[in-house]
Amino acid sequence: MACLTETIIHQAIQGDKAAFAKVYQHYRTPALKFSISLLKDKEEAENMVHDVFIKIWEKRALINPELNFSSYLFTCLRNMIFDYMKQMEKGQLLRQRYMERMERTTEDDQEELETRCILLHKAIDALSDKRKQILLLNIEGGKSYQEIAESLRISKNTVKNQLVKAKQLLRERVDLAN
Incomplete structure (x- = not known):
């Protein structure tokens, strides 16, 4: 060089x-x-x-x-x-903990799970329209960052940033309510 x-x-x-x-x-x-x-x-x-x-x-x-x-x-x-890489590891750890919790769910936990679902839906509804749209395309639609970026005509980085912010807000709101 x-x-x-x-x-x-x-x-x-x-x-x-x-x-x-x-x-x-x-x-x-x-x-x-x-x-x-x-x-x-x-x-x-x-x-x-x-x-x-x-x-x-x-x-x-x-x-x-x-x-x-x-x-x-x-x-x-x-x-x-x-x-x-640290953020990715943290995300994987959260997913792993979630999966472990789901495996341990009992009937007693069902009520807590339903409460969390309600809180999660309220938190999703509180997101801005664009952020909510990006989140739902990714989670419910299974779309990749690239697919979302192309369909909404925005950059892949914008998609990534919006998803990180949305998930952070959802975590905060669901965790604070408990």
């Missing part, structure tokens, strides 16, 4: 969009390879690379141009990927 001149990086940090585009083009492929090596999912790796560059653009004023930009970029990317 040929070194990008410090001038271009400095211009990008100063807000020069053309210079930032050069930085993006220069680092995109190695960042993508790095992401794929950690995530083993090309589509999610591409999302991470886009997200990290958006974050860098938004926080460019905080970047020290005297430090190694490549190290900064890959450290940010690594941290973002690790955070994502």
